[in-house]
Amino acid sequence: MDNNSTLQQIGCHQEIVRLDGVSYSFDSQSVLSDVSFRIMERDFVGLIGSNGAGKTTLLRMIVGLSRPQKGAISLFGQPADEFKDWNKIGYVPQRNHFNPLFPATVREVVLSGLYGRKKLFRRLSKEDIGRCEDALGALKIQDLGDKKIGALSGGQQQRVFLARALINNPKLLILDEPLSGIDTETQQSFFHMIKHMHQRHNITFLMVSHDMDMVRSYLGQEPKEKSGKLSFYVRHSHDLDDCDGTDLLHSLRREG
Numbered sequence: 201m202d203n204n205s206t207l208q209q210i211g212c213h214q215e216i217v218r219l220d221g222v223s224y225s226f227d228s229q230s231v232l233s234d235v236s237f238r239i240m241e242r243d244f245v246g247l248i249g250s251n252g253a254g255k256t257t258l259l260r261m262i263v264g265l266s267r268p269q270k271g272a273i274s275l276f277g278q279p280a281d282e283f284k285d286w287n288k289i290g291y292v293p294q295r296n297h298f299n300p301l302f303p304a305t306v307r308e309v310v311l312s313g314l315y316g317r318k319k320l321f322r323r324l325s326k327e328d329i330g331r332c333e334d335a336l337g338a339l340k341i342q343d344l345g346d347k348k349i350g351a352l353s354g355g356q357q358q359r360v361f362l363a364r365a366l367i368n369n370p371k372l373l374i375l376d377e378p379l380s381g382i383d384t385e386t387q388q389s390f391f392h393m394i395k396h397m398h399q400r401h402n403i404t405f406l407m408v409s410h411d412m413d414m415v416r417s418y419l420g421q422e423p424k425e426k427s428g429k430l431s432f433y434v435r436h437s438h439d440l441d442d443c444d445g446t447d448l449l450h451s452l453r454r455e456g
């Protein structure tokens with residue numbers, strides 16, 4: 201193998217998330233105990249576990265909303281405490297449901313995903329608006345842009361939250377039960393869409409799901425690793441000689 205192809209493989213094979221002996225308790229109740237796991241670039245990781253197993257607690261630590269009480273987390277090769285490049289990570293938390301009277305439009309919700317507090321207070325640039333339209337296009341909801349978010353169905357709202365997470369063109373998307381509370385047909389098209397993002401646009405995924413059939417159909421029958429009550433199912437989309445195409449929004453602009 202020549203140097204170039206070795207470099208290419210490393211280039212597509214970065215360690216995105218590393219958990220080393222992570223533990224967490226609420227009061228005296230231990231929720232996670234000594235969890236170690238690595239997510240490589242272009243992995244699709246399905247995180248499975250019973251109710252209360254600590255899945256959401258783990259995701260919240262990865263996105264910096266809380267810290268491990270023991271052990272360490274690294275993101276893109278950096279200790280999580282020092283990590284600043286949060287626009288590389290898109291996060292869709294569990295059970296996002298808006299009150300039907302919530303006044304924001306779909307476009308406003310998607311734009312609120314632009315990372316950086318200062319962006320909330322400064323005027324939107326043409327580029328910001330272009331990114332928003334691209335994200336709406338990626339989720340096939342351009343026609344909903346001016347609708348009030350609270351007036352949409354659960355499945356449509358889920359698409360809006362995914363568009364919001366995509367607006368920064370993240371390398372890693374973290375989804376907490378994105379399929380819950382939506383009908384089977386919408387679940388299938390949603391899952392189809394995220395598989396496409398994984399395979400064609402090289403986004404790395406960490407997804408919590410209770411739908412074992414869907415998880416197994418894409419990620420295989422057996423978990424790659426288990427830790428306590430958590431199981432990690434993994435599929436890698438990596439094509440050794442293809443390191444291109446990580447920019448979903450950009451690709452869409454070109455395709456469109």
Ligand SMILES: Nc1ncnc2c1ncn2[C@@H]1O[C@H](COP(=O)(O)OP(=O)(O)OP(=O)(O)O)[C@@H](O)[C@H]1O
Pocket residue numbers: 226231249250251252253254255256257258
């Ligand atoms: N803020 C909190 N204060 C006290 N206990 C908490 C808090 N958040 C979570 N817990 C407890 O920690 C445990 C793990 O919760 P977590 O939400 O991480 O589980 P989960 O695997 O995501 O569950 P589910 O599948 O039901 O969403 C649960 O027993 C929960 O009651």
